[in-house]
Amino acid sequence: MKILVPVKRVIDYNVKVRVRMDGSGVDLANVRMSLNPFDEIAVEEAVRLKERGIASEVIVVSIGVAQARDVLRTALAMGADRAILIEATVDVNHDIEPLAVAKILARIVRQESPDLVIAGKQAIDNDMNATGQMLAGLLGWGQATFASALQIVDGNAIVTREVDGGLQTIRVRLPAVMTADLRLNEPRYVSLPNIMKAKKKPLEEHALASLGIDASPRLKVVRTVEPPQRGAGARVASVDELIEKLKNEAGVI
Amino acid sequence: MSVLLLAEVNNGHLVVDAVAKALSALAPLGDGIDVLVMVGEGDSAARQAARLDGVRRVLLAQGDMLAHGLAEPAAALIASLAAGYTHIAAPATACFRNILPRAAALLDVMVITDVIAIRDAATFDRPVYAGNAVQTVVSDDPIRLLTIRTSVFHAVGEEKGEAAPIEAVPTVPDPQLSTWVEDSTVVSERPELTSARVVVSGGRGVGSRERFGDIVKLADRIGAAVGASRAAVDLGYAPNDWQVGQTGKVVAPDLYFAVGISGAIQHLAGMKDSRVIVAINKDADAPIFRVADYALVGDLFSIVPELTAKL
Numbered sequence: 001m002k003i004l005v006p007v008k009r010v011i012d013y014n015v016k017v018r019v020r021m022d023g024s025g026v027d028l029a030n031v032r033m034s035l036n037p038f039d040e041i042a043v044e045e046a047v048r049l050k051e052r053g054i055a056s057e058v059i060v061v062s063i064g065v066a067q068a069r070d071v072l073r074t075a076l077a078m079g080a081d082r083a084i085l086i087e088a089t090v091d092v093n094h095d096i097e098p099l100a101v102a103k104i105l106a107r108i109v110r111q112e113s114p115d116l117v118i119a120g121k122q123a124i125d126n127d128m129n130a131t132g133q134m135l136a137g138l139l140g141w142g143q144a145t146f147a148s149a150l151q152i153v154d155g156n157a158i159v160t161r162e163v164d165g166g167l168q169t170i171r172v173r174l175p176a177v178m179t180a181d182l183r184l185n186e187p188r189y190v191s192l193p194n195i196m197k198a199k200k201k202p203l204e205e206h207a208l209a210s211l212g213i214d215a216s217p218r219l220k221v222v223r224t225v226e227p228p229q230r231g232a233g234a235r236v237a238s239v240d241e242l243i244e245k246l247k248n249e250a251g252v253i
Numbered sequence: 254m255s256v257l258l259l260a261e262v263n264n265g266h267l268v269v270d271a272v273a274k275a276l277s278a279l280a281p282l283g284d285g286i287d288v289l290v291m292v293g294e295g296d297s298a299a300r301q302a303a304r305l306d307g308v309r310r311v312l313l314a315q316g317d318m319l320a321h322g323l324a325e326p327a328a329a330l331i332a333s334l335a336a337g338y339t340h341i342a343a344p345a346t347a348c349f350r351n352i353l354p355r356a357a358a359l360l361d362v363m364v365i366t367d368v369i370a371i372r373d374a375a376t377f378d379r380p381v382y383a384g385n386a387v388q389t390v391v392s393d394d395p396i397r398l399l400t401i402r403t404s405v406f407h408a409v410g411e412e413k414g415e416a417a418p419i420e421a422v423p424t425v426p427d428p429q430l431s432t433w434v435e436d437s438t439v440v441s442e443r444p445e446l447t448s449a450r451v452v453v454s455g456g457r458g459v460g461s462r463e464r465f466g467d468i469v470k471l472a473d474r475i476g477a478a479v480g481a482s483r484a485a486v487d488l489g490y491a492p493n494d495w496q497v498g499q500t501g502k503v504v505a506p507d508l509y510f511a512v513g514i515s516g517a518i519q520h521l522a523g524m525k526d527s528r529v530i531v532a533i534n535k536d537a538d539a540p541i542f543r544v545a546d547y548a549l550v551g552d553l554f555s556i557v558p559e560l561t562a563k564l
Contacts, residue, residue, distance in 0.1 A: 009307035013518075013519070016518070017383075017385040023391050026381075026382060028387055032306075033349075035280050035298055048418075060306070091372075098363070099356070099357070099361075099362070100413070102358060114336065122381070124379055124383060124499070127379075127380065127383065127499070128365065128366050129350050129354070129366055129367060130354035130357070132354075133324065133351060133352075133353075133354035133358070134354050135358075136358075137354070137358030138358050142325060142431040143324050143355065143429075144431070148493075155452060161347075162347070163322075163348070163436075163495070164347045164447075164494065165345040165439060165494055166437050166438040166494050167436070167437045168437075169430050169435050169437075170321075170323065170433055171432045172430065173429075182500050182502055183493060189306050210337070213563060216396050220391045221388050221390050222376075223388070223389040224389075225389050226385075226386060226387070227380065227384060230530075231428070231543075231546075233532075233542070233548055234548070235549075236548065236549050238549075239549070239563060240563070242560070243560070245547055246508070246531070247342070250527070250529045250546065250547075252451075252529050253451075253564065
């Protein structure tokens with residue numbers, strides 16, 4: 001079976017985000033960018049399915065600026081077979097909304113006819129947690145979100161999901177959309193030889209305009225500010241002093 | 254304004270805290286909110302919802318396909334009810350993070366997740382970048398779909414007078430794309446993590462599953478919920494539904510104890526709105542101390558039992 005994995009180029013999760021003073025957004029100039037960590041898990045799962053002989057081909061797709069080629073090459077080095085880049089903007093500050101991304105992905109799904117789409121649970125920049133669900137809705141496919149375990153049995157995906165209060169297992173008829181949670185797997189490191197091999201793997205590029213999809217934003221971001229900062233705290237020297245302060249100063253116990 | 258709130262239901266019972274907090278978040282939008290209760294069978298959740306302040310009427314949808322929170326039938330039902338509403342909202346629980354974006358796609362509108370403030374009918378604040386920035390967004394969509402980060406709102410109370418009317422709504426055909434197999438729920442006598450007044454969390458520094466028992470003892474002593482960092486969960490010290498952070502639960506209790514937790518940004522994203530934060534860590538340079546109101550540097554293996562004995 002064929003697996004499609006959407007991946008996103010985001011600010012590296014170790015970078016301390018700086019909010020611009022004028023409220024116009026987050027400073028992305030000269031900041032380290034990487035493959036979204038949840039997407040890394042999605043790619044890993046797809047590659048493992050291929051290694052177990054369950055998947056025949058793994059296609060990775062990214063939608064955004066031309067620099068997203070880098071994260072596609074990373075995914076190819078992890079073991080994906082080929083990549084598709086949809087160049088949707090030239091401005092790194094322009095985040096394409098999940099609804100638009102889902103519409104573009106739906107088009108690619110109709111062209112490529114995968115049996116399973118594995119996306120990350122959320123992107124760590126916009127923290128939306130919506131694209132996979134929207135894609136499933138647009139396609140009329142079943143969905144299995146926040147997956148921590150996956151089995152393919154007789155044309156179904158048996159997926160264990162992380163929900164509030166524990167775990168839930170569901171069976172979803174293929175084709176379907178799944179989104180990966182952190183505990184699904186531990187992504188591999190890419191080796192230098194695999195990085196070199198990835199350079200020879202096919203990477204198609206298309207301009208968004210050629211698809212004729214309206215990707216204009218529905219949400220206008222009018223302001224981005226730093227969250228209120230907490231005041232400096234106090235060091236306490238002992239358990240007794242801590243209890244005294246919690247009782248008499250903070251009044252919380 | 255006409256608002257539909259989707260009620261969080263667990264085993265046929267209303268999750269009152271989440272629904273009551275979402276009701277107070279939505280109060281600025283107008284004078285009467287309809288609440289949709291989706292359950293397998295029974296009307297106890299609907300009757301609980303009908304008593305909450307600000308509820309105009311309760312819509313009750315019953316059917317086997319709605320019993321386990323499967324996204325496909327629930328999103329189809331929500332989309333079928335959307336025509337009469339300007340806003341459809343839900344608490345940002347795992348259940349509705351799953352369902353609402355699908356419903357939004359069916360309606361061809363964006364979803365606005367984790368809303369922390371409603372400024373007017375079209376303008377909302379939401380955290381981005383693991384809570385390191387707050388965005389104000391304006392929605393042009395004809396109907397706004399929101400999930401509410403309930404931890405930052407106070408719960409509404411119960412109506413003193415008559416309960417709101419309950420009306421049955423017809424369900425839509427089950428698309429039969431997925432089926433429920435089983436739940437493995439962690440049974441807990443403790444307060445629920447996201448609504449507890451006090452949370453005691455342990456991290457990598459706790460060292461082992463056995464020693465995590467000290468964290469649990471402290472929590473039980475003071476009637477607190479138990480939380481954990483991702484590291485503690487990955488190391489097997491604690492079950493994963495205790496995880497607090499960007500990829501776990503977001504909490505904002507009156508008092509949060511971070512024990513043996515370094516304070517990575519992904520963890521801070523889940524707890525930095527707590528009213529009072531206490532950090533106990535042997536590393537005086539741990540980033541957790543930058544957000545802590547009270548910092549105790551020292552060996553948690555002696556501090557935690559002492560604290561448990563003295564509280």
